[in-house]
Amino acid sequence: MNAMPSKTSTLRLAVQSIIWAAALFALPFAGAGTFAWPEGWAYIIIQFSIWAGMTLWMRKNNPELMRVRAELWKRTVKPWDKAIMISLLAGFMLLFLIPGIDAVRYPWSHVPFVFKIIGFVGTIISNGLMFWVIKVNPYSSAAVEIQKERGHKVITRGPYRYIRHPMYVGGILWAASIPLALGSLITFIPVILLTPLLVARTYLEDKTLHKELDGYTAYAEKVKYRLIPGVW
Numbered sequence: 573m574n575a576m577p578s579k580t581s582t583l584r585l586a587v588q589s590i591i592w593a594a595a596l597f598a599l600p601f602a603g604a605g606t607f608a609w610p611e612g613w614a615y616i617i618i619q620f621s622i623w624a625g626m627t628l629w630m631r632k633n634n635p636e637l638m639r640v641r642a643e644l645w646k647r648t649v650k651p652w653d654k655a656i657m658i659s660l661l662a663g664f665m666l667l668f669l670i671p672g673i674d675a676v677r678y679p680w681s682h683v684p685f686v687f688k689i690i691g692f693v694g695t696i697i698s699n700g701l702m703f704w705v706i707k708v709n710p711y712s713s714a715a716v717e718i719q720k721e722r723g724h725k726v727i728t729r730g731p732y733r734y735i736r737h738p739m740y741v742g743g744i745l746w747a748a749s750i751p752l753a754l755g756s757l758i759t760f761i762p763v764i765l766l767t768p769l770l771v772a773r774t775y776l777e778d779k780t781l782h783k784e785l786d787g788y789t790a791y792a793e794k795v796k797y798r799l800i801p802g803v804w
Contacts (some may be wrong), residue, residue, distance in 0.1 A: 603672025622699045647715040666762040671754035681757035691752025698746035705739045716777045718784045726787045
């Protein structure tokens with residue numbers, strides 16, 4: 573069983589998580605210019621509840637993974653990964669800022685209610701997929717790295733039986749669900765910009781794993797597709 577993190581480490585992680593969540597969730601209302609936005613509140617409550625559940629699960633079942641994922645900037649050492657992560661961070665900020673501007677402050681576009689429901693369902697499904705990845709892959713760091721100090725090995729169970737990079741599938745679906753859930757078609761612009769970045773990171777991470785992780789090439793011969801079975 574993994575040793576529990578120290579009280580200092582746990583407190584630091586908790587503070588980081590609260591600051592990140594507060595900043596992220598402030599963006600939709602900053603764009604809207606008002607707190608009177610039911611879709612915004614519904615999204616925040618659902619997403620925060622899911623993230624809190626994931627964090628509590630890691631705290632109990634895999635505290636080392638929680639620590640590793642919290643050390644993203646410290647563990648991101650490859651120059652191309654740093655560049656992609658900075659671009660992704662900027663894109664995700666736009667992903668949360670634009671909906672309030674479009675759907676509330678200046679209602680430029682309109683999303684029918686049924687598609688908003690589809691967006692919320694997509695949010696739940698995408699987070700469920702990412703949580704599945706975290707549960708079956710104890711090495712699912714947010715940085716591209718080989719965790720030799722943790723005995724990093726190839727994972728072949730769960731969603732990894734079908735595709736090699738299910739976390740990215742979850743991330744792309746999650747991003748694409750936000751414009752629908754929050755009622756902003758214009759927010760598909762950052763989604764369109766973010767998706768190639770995630771695909772590029774998938775490709776570069778795959779090359780890294782082929783080169784640096786023992787057994788990955790043999791696994792890739794069995795599970796041939798990175799993101800979409802039968803396509804790529």
